[in-house]
Amino acid sequence: MVRGRITGLAASDVRFPTSLGHHGSDAMHPDPDYSAAYVVIETDARDGLKGYGLTFTLGKGTEVVVCAVNALSIHVVNKDLEEIVSDFRGFYRQLTSDGQLRWIGPEKGAVHLATAAILNAVWDLWAKQEGKPLWKLLVDMDPKQLLSCIDFRYITDALTEEEAHEILQNGLLGKKEREEQMLKHGYPAYTTSCAWLGYPDQQLKQLCTEALKDGWTRFKVKVGADLPDDIRRCRLIREMIGPDKTLMLDANQRWEVKEAIEWVTKLAEFKPLWIEEPTSPDDILGHAAISKALAPLGIGVATGEQCHNRVIFKQLLQAKALSYLQIDSCRLGSVNENLSVLLMAKRFQIPVCPHAGGVGLCELVQHLIIFDYISVSGSLENRMCEYVDHLHEHFKYPAIIKKASYVPPQDAGYSTEMKEESARKYQFPQGEVWQKILSKP
Ligand SMILES: C[C@H](O)[C@@H](O)[C@@H](O)[C@H](O)C(=O)O
Ligand SMILES: [Mg+2]
Structure with a gap:
């Protein structure tokens, strides 16, 4: 059922000026602008479906995560979706273990947020192709298939694959x-x-x-x-x-x-x-x-x-x-x-x-x-x-x-x-909402 080769990945910086109303403020983040590095992936499949993914940020620095998404995109573009989801553990490992990019993580910080944004888009696309909300896609998978999506590296002293299988x-x-x-x-x-x-x-x-x-x-x-x-x-x-x-x-x-x-x-x-x-x-x-x-x-x-x-x-x-x-x-x-x-x-x-x-x-x-x-x-x-x-x-x-x-x-x-209109209007800094805010003295 899964189909198509990923032909494009675009990342954008979308910011909402929530700090103006103090929404989301806390003792450490007094002025968050709720934002996202927003990823869209396209395939050559005839269905025209796209995968959308994001990771959450607080405004400044979203451009850094967008950069990290672009750096990781070489592992995604030209990949067959079927190939990805039939060895999702391997694909996760590939994204998180790039021998050079790993140095600026590993599995933490901007590069890991970028991994999340990309993989969220892949899961969205997979669920869309299957015609199911993501929760239902997961619920309908058998235990073996679910386990095949997980990288157990570094956690086997707390949870082995066999134990996870038993839980499922x-x-x-x-x-x-x-x-x-x-x-x-x-x-x-x-x-x-x-x-x-x-x-x-x-x-x-x-x-x-x-x-x-x-x-x-x-x-x-x-x-x-x-x-x-x-x-x-x-x-x-x-x-x-x-x-x-x-x-x-x-x-x-x-x-x-x-x-x-x-x-x-x-x-x-x-x-x-x-x-x-x-x-x-x-x-x-x-x-x-x-x-x-x-x-x-x-x-x-x-x-x-x-x-x-x-x-x-x-x-x-x-x-x-x-x-x-x-x-x-x-x-x-x-x-x-x-x-x-x-x-x-x-x-x-x-x-x-x-x-x-x-x-x-x-x-x-x-x-x-x-x-x-x-x-x-x-x-x-x-x-x-x-x-x-x-x-x-x-x-x-x-x-x-x-x-x-x-x-x-x-x-x-x-x-x-x-x-689409929101992603366009709130794009930072070109979107019309930001143009207006930034032009104020
Ligand atoms: C900056 C954010 O709004 C955080 O304050 C928020 O995620 C918060 O910690 C929460 O638990 O919802
Ligand atoms: Mg909290």
């Missing part, structure tokens, strides 16, 4: 019922949109009132810059949502290890479920120390949005450094690497609660978590997927939320495709 084999039981359940009720979500750090209290209150009206029951608040400010904002939101709804905190890497423990202890009265990214995303032992110290308070540690790759996730799991694992569809090496992390999380019995705070991230990651529930985890306990209410209007197949849950996408592909 066990996941076959009750799969049909879980798929029906997803189609009927969707995947539970939480919202981050009420309480970005740059929002004044009045805005927070108004957004929170609206979110409660819309049926949201789980809320995330940004913290970490100023303690009295955090106490005030957490009190405000806790009072508004009441004692029974769920509250999460996100510090975006702001603290030292000891500082994190002390700071979060002072916020414990607001009963947060987790503290997210308390310190450097590379500090595995630091996360473990924080986890251990906060466990008696009933507060878990969540992290993952800036974890470079499966190796870091492996160590976080081995070191008992996290209670909630946050995969990211655009930072890890696409579906391929995310599959390995979902399977490791299952093996270590840690719930996956995906990161989606960015442009397009909700659209993509919903596919992965729906697949996870149906074929891997089989559980919704302690699980929810992030949702942020920004920029969906720029996507051809936007994420849909009903009753605070993601409705499984029905359109073929990975929901990665932006509206």
Whole structure:
């Protein structure tokens, strides 16, 4: 069914000026412009289908990722799609192991973001050719085929291919019922949109009132810059949502290890479920120390949005450094690497609660978590997927939320495709939106 030779790969720099409204702001990133290195691949197949992929950035530096995509394109252009997907593990390895490009990674930083953007486009194209939404393409694959997409290099001390096979084999039981359940009720979500750090209290209150009206029951608040400010904002939101709804905190890497423990202890009265990214995303032992110290308070540690790759996730799991694992569809090496992390999380019995705070991230990651529930985890306990209410209007197949849950996408592909007009208008710096902004004195 898969067809065509890849004849072209184009990468562009698309930026949305979200910093103007402080959307997406946190203790470490006060002025993000939600952006993407956006990739389009074409084939010579008669169907005319294209694959769209992206990786998420915050504005400046998107041009660097676009450069990295172009540097990697020699491994993609002229390749047969059938050849790629019939040895997807090999193709992933080829992209991540270029003997020269690997030096500027490996499997981390701009070059890995570029890998994600390219592979996301390949998965989109594959799913489109099969006429299925990506989650369904994955759900319908047999365990052997799924495993053939994963590079197990560096993780076999935590998860062997045989163990992964057993997990997937066990996941076959009750799969049909879980798929029906997803189609009927969707995947539970939480919202981050009420309480970005740059929002004044009045805005927070108004957004929170609206979110409660819309049926949201789980809320995330940004913290970490100023303690009295955090106490005030957490009190405000806790009072508004009441004692029974769920509250999460996100510090975006702001603290030292000891500082994190002390700071979060002072916020414990607001009963947060987790503290997210308390310190450097590379500090595995630091996360473990924080986890251990906060466990008696009933507060878990969540992290993952800036974890470079499966190796870091492996160590976080081995070191008992996290209670909630946050995969990211655009930072890890696409579906391929995310599959390995979902399977490791299952093996270590840690719930996956995906990161989606960015442009397009909700659209993509919903596919992965729906697949996870149906074929891997089989559980919704302690699980929810992030949702942020920004920029969906720029996507051809936007994420849909009903009753605070993601409705499984029905359109073929990975929901990665932006509206042509949006991609053009917001292109940096030539697009008309940026021309206007940049011409202001
Ligand atoms: C800069 C971004 O908006 C982050 O603040 C965002 O991804 C956040 O960490 C999240 O968890 O959604
Ligand atoms: Mg976060």
